[in-house]
Every structure is written in structure tokens, then in C-alpha cells.
Amino acid sequence: MDIVMIIGRILFAYVFVAAGCNxxxxxxxYIAFAETQKVKFPRASTYLSGLVLLxxxxxxxxxxxxxxxxxxxxxxxLVMAVKMHNFWSSTDEHAQxxxxxxxxxxxxxxxxxxxxxxxxxxxxxxxxDLLSIFSNK
Numbered sequence: 001m002d003i004v005m006i007i008g009r010i011l012f013a014y015v016f017v018a019a020g021c022n023x024x025x026x027x028x029x030y031i032a033f034a035e036t037q038k039v040k041f042p043r044a045s046t047y048l049s050g051l052v053l054l055x056x057x058x059x060x061x062x063x064x065x066x067x068x069x070x071x072x073x074x075x076x077x078l079v080m081a082v083k084m085h086n087f088w089s090s091t092d093e094h095a096q097x098x099x100x101x102x103x104x105x106x107x108x109x110x111x112x113x114x115x116x117x118x119x120x121x122x123x124x125x126x127x128x129d130l131l132s133i134f135s136n137k
Contacts, residue, residue: 001123002123002124003123004123005121005122005123005124006123006124009060009061009063009122009123010061012060012108012112013056013057013058013060013061014057014061015057015105016053016054016056016057016060016073017053017054017057017058017061019050019053019057020049020050020051020052020053020054020055020056020057021050021054022050023046023047023049023050023051023053023054024047024050024051024054027043027046027047027050030046030050031043031046033084034046034084037083037084037086039083039084049076049080052072052073052076053073053076055069055072056069056070056072056073056076056109057069057073060073060109060112062125062126063122063123063124063125063126064125064126066112066116066122066125067112067113067116067117070109070110070112070113070116071109071110071113073105073106073109074106074109074110074113077102077103077105077106077109078102078103078106080102081098081099081102081103081106084098085098085099085102086099087099
């Protein structure tokens with residue numbers, strides 16, 4: 001089951017790693033969008049959110065402070081949902097879908113937080129013997 005846990009963590013968290021890298025390496029459209037949403041300090045906010053998304057995703061994939069990483073992702077996702085995808089005051093037809101996607105992913109990250117914080121089985125983490133995933137326990 002360990003391999004299933006690792007695959008699930010990668011599938012869930014990869015989107016945050018990719019989004020974080022995009023916020024950092026291809027920041028121009030993200031900064032422009034932040035400006036349209038009247039975000040204060042759009043450049044700094046874009047880079048900060050990119051760093052948080054990247055580190056939060058990596059923490060879940062690697063299992064290093066995964067509870068903290070998941071909780072930080074919850075906060076970022078909910079703030080972004082409300083501030084960046086406020087479909088109730090937007091004419092953007094994709095904003096509602098983006099809003100609910102962020103809320104849904106925040107729910108899953110909150111679940112990861114609860115699982116790890118309560119000592120639940122999260123599968124192998126970076127400091128475990130990685131070859132143990134192939135052994136029968």
C-alpha cells in the first residue's frame with residue numbers, strides 16, 4: 001500500500017509544484033492577472049504564492065513537514081479562491097469553476113493535514129528507507 005500512498009501524494013501535490021514553478025519562472029501573466037484583481041504588491045504576491053505552492057507541494061510529496069505544508073496550502077487555496085476567482089463579482093465564465101476547484105483542493109489538503117497531524121499512515125517519507133516500499137510488511 002505504500003506505493004499507492006506515494007502515487008496519491010504525487011498526483012495530488014504535483015499541481016502545486018507545477019503551479020509554483022510557473023508563478024516563479026513564467027510570472028508575467030500571473031502578475032498581470034493579480035493586477036486586474038487589484039492585489040496589493042502583485043509582483044511580490046505572485047512570487048510569494050509561487051514559493052508557497054512549490055514548497056507546500058514538495059512537503060506533501062516528500063513527507064517533510066507534510067502537515068504544515070498541507071495547512072499552508074489550505075490557507076493559500078482559500079485566499080486565492082476568494083481574492084483571485086471571485087466569480088460573484090466577475091464576468092469571467094471560468095472563475096466559478098476555478099473558485100470551486102480551489103475550494104475542493106483546499107478540502108483535500110485539509111484532509112492531508114488532519115491525517116498527518118493525527119499520526120495517520122502517510123506512507124514512506126523522505127527520511128524512511130525508500131526501498132521499504134517494495135517489501136511486504
